[in-house]
Amino acid sequence: MGGAPVLSNNWGDVTNLLDAVLVNGFNLRTVASITREGNTATVTYATAHGYEVNQILQVEGAEQAAYNGQYRITYVDSLTLRFVLATGSTPVTPATGTISTKAAALGFQIAYTGTQKRVYRSPNVQGSRPFIRVDDGMPVGYTTTWAKFARVTIAESMSDVDTFLPGGRAPFDPNNPNINEQGNGGTGTGGIYGWNKWYYASLWTNQSSYSESSGDGGNMARTWFIVGDDRLFYVFLAPRNQNDGRMFYAAGEFNSFKAGDNYNSLLFATDRWSNAANSVTYWFDNGGAPWMFDFNGRYAMRAWHQTGGHMRLSMLSMMHTQNIGSIRSGYTGGITFPNGPDMGVIAHPIYLREENPAHVRGLLPGPHYVMHNAPYAHREVLDNVIGQPGRKMMYVTCAGGYGSGEGNSCGMLFDITGPWR
Numbered sequence: 001m002g003g004a005p006v007l008s009n010n011w012g013d014v015t016n017l018l019d020a021v022l023v024n025g026f027n028l029r030t031v032a033s034i035t036r037e038g039n040t041a042t043v044t045y046a047t048a049h050g051y052e053v054n055q056i057l058q059v060e061g062a063e064q065a066a067y068n069g070q071y072r073i074t075y076v077d078s079l080t081l082r083f084v085l086a087t088g089s090t091p092v093t094p095a096t097g098t099i100s101t102k103a104a105a106l107g108f109q110i111a112y113t114g115t116q117k118r119v120y121r122s123p124n125v126q127g128s129r130p131f132i133r134v135d136d137g138m139p140v141g142y143t144t145t146w147a148k149f150a151r152v153t154i155a156e157s158m159s160d161v162d163t164f165l166p167g168g169r170a171p172f173d174p175n176n177p178n179i180n181e182q183g184n185g186g187t188g189t190g191g192i193y194g195w196n197k198w199y200y201a202s203l204w205t206n207q208s209s210y211s212e213s214s215g216d217g218g219n220m221a222r223t224w225f226i227v228g229d230d231r232l233f234y235v236f237l238a239p240r241n242q243n244d245g246r247m248f249y250a251a252g253e254f255n256s257f258k259a260g261d262n263y264n265s266l267l268f269a270t271d272r273w274s275n276a277a278n279s280v281t282y283w284f285d286n287g288g289a290p291w292m293f294d295f296n297g298r299y300a301m302r303a304w305h306q307t308g309g310h311m312r313l314s315m316l317s318m319m320h321t322q323n324i325g326s327i328r329s330g331y332t333g334g335i336t337f338p339n340g341p342d343m344g345v346i347a348h349p350i351y352l353r354e355e356n357p358a359h360v361r362g363l364l365p366g367p368h369y370v371m372h373n374a375p376y377a378h379r380e381v382l383d384n385v386i387g388q389p390g391r392k393m394m395y396v397t398c399a400g401g402y403g404s405g406e407g408n409s410c411g412m413l414f415d416i417t418g419p420w421r
Helices: 013-024
Strands: 026-030 033-037 040-044 056-062 069-076 080-084 097-103 109-114 117-121 131-135 148-155 158-160 196-201 224-228 232-237 247-253 265-268 298-300 311-316 347-354 360-370 393-397 411-415
Touching: 013 026, 013 109, 013 117, 013 131, 013 148, 013 196, 013 224, 013 232, 109 158, 148 247, 148 265, 196 232, 196 247, 224 393, 232 360, 311 360, 360 393
Parallel strands: none
Antiparallel strands: 026 097, 033 040, 040 080, 056 069, 056 097, 069 080, 109 117, 117 131, 131 148, 148 196, 224 232, 232 247, 247 265, 265 298, 298 311, 311 347, 347 360, 360 411, 393 411
């Protein structure tokens, strides 16, 4: 997307990215004109704008309030785009004022901030509003050229960027309350630098095993993809380059089956409690591979009964009667594509299962499990979805190819129209 933040291998890149996508928006452009025909608005720019169809556009500065707000882009060429105004809206044309546009933010706020640290929070009072702490700074005792990651925590209550107050928290060990944020206090290759992490720069490639101390893979732009609403976001990060697996991370609120659930907060991360020199296949096949339907690196803040510590979760599809970690959406469904009887794609919602005892806690908003092997290209959009009129689905892959014969070896369909709740 035009004007999108660049994810490289610098400490702070993830918080910069999240600031732009969650809070501030990006690709700010000055508008040359806005005209209206019927309820379709056409925006013209003096130079190429870089926006895309289906992207949500934020319009600001028009003297006619009906033009201001957020709209889904329906058409683009290099200098113009179109969107549909609210039904019955007939502001004068052309619009007047000093008008600008940008890629709309998801609507989160920054509750607390520090150097390469953020605590994000939804302003939506209909939800449980967890604090989402992202520490994207280099840990004490670490080396700057090693693999890079953000240490992530969700919490019920905080008083500043580093201080957790009593209440729910995930992940959390009451016997070692700061191990997720501070590690084991070691230094160099013997240090353990946190517990749950969002990796974005490493030497990893082709499913090989590397340690954190092996390196960050070079100074290059990594591909990323974020989709969400104002209460939950999914983050896909390619730790080395566009051909590597995109790690599937998430933070925010899920749709709980329990009425009045105050702890329907989730965190998806790479679960890696290991020293920097330990070589582990922690990206895709093991130790918290986020695309697989296992319990590694997935947490609810508390169990359904609202007491105790964090509860580990797994994603659950109709393929599962129990936890089967080798099942992957978009790769191991075993159903021919397209499905012969209706020439369609078989996809269905994803449930969240608590680990022990095994309760189905709720639904994962947004993504759908795909029963076919790599049916679409990354970011391909499906329109006119049967049974969901007016909605669009986007296919998101976790890999551009590993050299192992798997190709686009997993993927999910995301509802990009919403609402998810």
